[in-house]
């Protein structure tokens with residue numbers, strides 16, 4: 001029942017009604033019985049497609065509409081309700097049945113795993129209820145939601161592609177009539193053909209070509225915008241990007257997946273789906289023409305009649321051609337996948353050189369870097385050479401294939417022509433139909449290289465999405481960071497164990513409290529898990545068990561030893577992670593002065609690579625300016641002042657405590673001079689099993 005209420009359900013009922021009507025229509029010559037029977041099949045397919053992917057549904061629905069239009073138009077023509085000129089333009093009866101066959105093919109392939117992998121990536125866009133993206137003007141009013149715009153555009157694109165097939169068919173008949181007029185030396189008929197058939201077809205062909213490009217580009221742009229946004233939003237969401245390396249999913253170079261794989265995937269999906277289907281329609285149409293032309297084909301130099309000989313020939317051609325292409329082209333899938341990966345590795349290494357150029361220059365690391373780049377580039381060359389040779393083999397085959405098929409139909413049909421059994425027009429039509437069939441097959445065969453890259457892309461995007469799902473699941477796993485607290489707003493850990501990704505336990509805390517309002521200093525040997533404890537409190541460390549409670553609704557800021565400084569203006573760097581409009585210029589300047597960076601107070605608009613321009617100590621003070629601006633309830637300083645001299649450090653701590661009276665400070669540090677800025681000390685003590693245990697310890701008396 002639910003299936004009947006959906007859009008496809010309504011369409012199915014309508015189709016069944018039309019089929020019934022055709023069946024009951026008294027003694028019409030057209031459409032024949034099989035068209036009405038096909039209508040019932042179409043209704044069944046439409047119902048069965050209700051559970052189909054959102055993307056494939058569009059195709060089935062368009063074919064359903066195609067069937068209705070064609071069957072009704074044929075009925076109207078048979079009833080004499082259409083002008084003769086329009087009726088003459090209608091495609092033959094089998095076209096309506098053809099659309100049912102295509103719908104059945106779409107339904108059948110939807111169960112095939114490679115198609116399911118593709119629709120898994122494609123569907124979220126077409127099912128999306130988001131408001132139309134304002135970024136792109138093209139087709140913005142073509143639907144109420146972004147998903148609906150996408151669906152409408154795909155449907156439009158399918159119609160446009162079918163219109164193109166209809167024009168190609170028109171040309172085929174034009175060739176027959178034009179060559180017949182030449183053979184009959186009928187000048188009047190020839191000029192009539194040129195003016196009334198060729199010119200309108202040519203004009204339509206150009207117009208449809210332009211419109212097709214516009215629709216396709218609009219769809220690709222809108223889809224890419226939506227998918228790119230949704231991928232990076234999800235990737236950046238809730239520490240997912242940080243946890244992906246902890247999953248067992250191989251998701252290297254996410255930047256490449258978001259920037260280039262998405263783009264390629266969308267271009268390939270639209271090209272392969274709409275064009276592949278229109279090529280299939282073209283293939284079927286011309287096969288029917290070939291059948292009509294060679295219905296009583298007499299094998300040259302014999303008397304044997306083989307009905308539809310040219311069709312059998314072309315099918316044999318297709319089967320052998322596709323099979324050989326598959327054998328020759330298969331290794332390209334793996335090679336293309338690897339190429340994407342090695343290219344991304346090389347690009348990433350270059351980007352790292354740019355980021356760490358100062359360290360590399362100081363260490364005189366250029367030779368080591370060059371040799372690493374050489375190795376990485378070698379992998380690109382090596383793999384590409386493999387691709388070149390594989391493509392050459394493929395081209396040797398596809399070119400021979402194309403050449404053979406231009407002469408083939410002429411050789412086969414010429415004896416009939418010379419025996420005056422067929423006209424010049426029919427000979428030309430045969431050659432043209434054969435070359436169109438060949439063109440469609442060529443599309444499938446040439447698509448092989450695209451298919452190989454497509455598969456690689458689908459795998460890369462699929463594994464990226466799986467990695468994100470696993471990383472998101474990791475956030476909820478482990479000890480489960482509970483929000484809310486009943487111990488006067490303190491941070492507490494109970495029965496907590498923190499482990500490494502390999503399961504090795506590094507920290508054990510039976511009971512630990514970081515009281516609200518009292519500055520705590522966390523000390524201990526290097527590698528004892530101090531930073532990991534901070535990560536766990538911040539909720540990004542997924543391995544371990546037990547419980548950490550953080551006060552509900554309170555803000556926290558963690559400052560690491562090496563602060564992250566985003567690209568852009570100094571204002572943006574100080575305001576980070578808040579947006580620049582959160583604070584006035586005076587507030588930002590004041591924070592810079594408080595963090596002992598007065599010399600930068602008037603350079604807020606300067607855009608620079610600040611992470612390389614500022615000294616290590618200046619970067620740390622910039623991060624402290626952030627804390628002064630953000631006024632968090634909790635401030636975690638992970639050796640965040642280690643690059644400062646003791647005097648500046650002391651000044652900064654004084655400022656922090658004065659300007660952030662409501663903030664609880666928790667610091668990690670090794671220097672004894674930090675003691676006097678804190679109220680209590682927690683020390684990481686070695687415990688059994690190589691683990692460390694945070695224990696409250698006495699604050700050493702200040703040095704004299």
Ligand SMILES: Nc1ncnc2c1ncn2[C@@H]1O[C@H](COP(=O)(O)OP(=O)(O)OP(=O)(O)O)[C@@H](O)[C@H]1O
Nearest residue numbers: 500501502506524525526527528529530531532533
């Ligand atoms: N992502 C990770 N994968 C595997 N091991 C990790 C990871 N992060 C940290 N570790 C390991 O966990 C242990 C504790 O690291 P952590 O950074 O917490 O120590 P720390 O006490 O802060 O050290 P330091 O005082 O040197 O900064 C180290 O042995 C480190 O190698």
